[in-house]
Amino acid sequence: MNNFNMSAEQIADRQGVVDQSVLEISLGFRVRRAQLAILQDFQDVLGDQGIRPADFSVLSIIAGNSGLRQSDVAAILSIQRANFVALVDGLEEKGLIERRKSATDRRVYFLHMTDAGMAFLQSLMPKWREHEDKFIGRLGGYEKRDQLIEMLRCISD
Amino acid sequence: MNNFNMSAEQIADRQGVVDQSVLEISLGFRVRRAQLAILQDFQDVLGDQGIRPADFSVLSIIAGNSGLRQSDVAAILSIQRANFVALVDGLEEKGLIERRKSATDRRVYFLHMTDAGMAFLQSLMPKWREHEDKFIGRLGGYEKRDQLIEMLRCISD
DNA sequence: TATTGTTATACTCTATAACTATA
C-alpha cells in the first residue's frame, strides 16, 4: 500500500491527524460506542439462541421475582407497557414464561417462569457469563467492573 | 397509600425484595441504561435545534477535519455508508455542510463545513456542554469523567 | 375517573443486497 491508495482516513490515522477531540471526551459518544460493542457481542454469542438483550433481562427479572405484574416488570426495565406486550407474547409462545390472571384484579397478569423457561435461562448463563467476562477482562478485572457499574449508575440515576 | 394500593413492584422496592442481582452487575444492562439516560437528555436539551446525536458527531468530525471523504467520515463514526447518505443529505439540505466532487476520483465526495454550518455548530456548543456537564456533575467531576471514558474505551476497543 | 393490558402507528437506528458510475 502506498499513499496514493490510502484514503484520507487512513492517511490521517497514520499521521494522527484526524481530530476527534470533542467526541473523544464526550460521554454520550463513548457510552454509545461501548453499548454498541456489547450489543454486537451479545448477538454474536447468544444470538443463535433466539434471545435478545431485552428477552434476557425479562427472564432474569421474572426468574428472580416470580409473580410480578406485567406492568411492573415493564416499569423495572423501563420498557413501555405498549411495547412490552409483544415481548411477553414472544416469550410465552416459546413456552418460557406464562401469564396468570390475578384472582382479585381481573385487569392484571402475573408473570411466572415455566420449568422450561427456567431450564433455558440456566442453559444460557455460561454463554452470558462468557459474554460479560470478555468485557470484564478488557477492563482489567471484577474490581474495575464494579467501579464502572458504579459510575454508570451515577449517570442513569 | 396503603399496601392494598401498592403494586408488587412498589411493595418489593419498599421491602428491598426485587431481585435484580444478575442485571445489576451486568455491563450490558448498565451501559444500556446510561446510554438511554444520556440520549434522553440530549433530546431534551438539543432536540429543539433539530439535531440528533449522529448529526452532532458528523458536524464535529467535519469541523475538525475539513475535506474527508464521505465514506471515511462514515467509517470513523461506525455508520454504514448506506445509512450515512440520508444523514449527509439532511445536513446538506440544511446548508450546514456541502459535498464537493473529487477532481481525481469522480466517485468520491469530500465533505466540508459551510460558514453557516460552522456558526451553527458553535451556537450548539453551550447547550452541548451543559448537557455533558450534567453527567460530569453526577459522576463527581472531570477526573471521574476521564476515568469513565478510559474504561469505556477499553470496552469498545 | 383511573388503571391494565392491548392495538395501531410512526419514527429512529441499524443491517444487507443490489444498483450506477467510476476506477
Place this chain on the structure above:
DNA sequence: TATAGTTATAGAGTATAACAATA
C-alpha cells in the same frame, strides 16, 4: 474486478394515542 455513493428494504427499538375491560 473493485470501490464510492446510492437506493430499497427489512428488522429492531422506542414513543404516543386510543380502546376495552375492569377497578
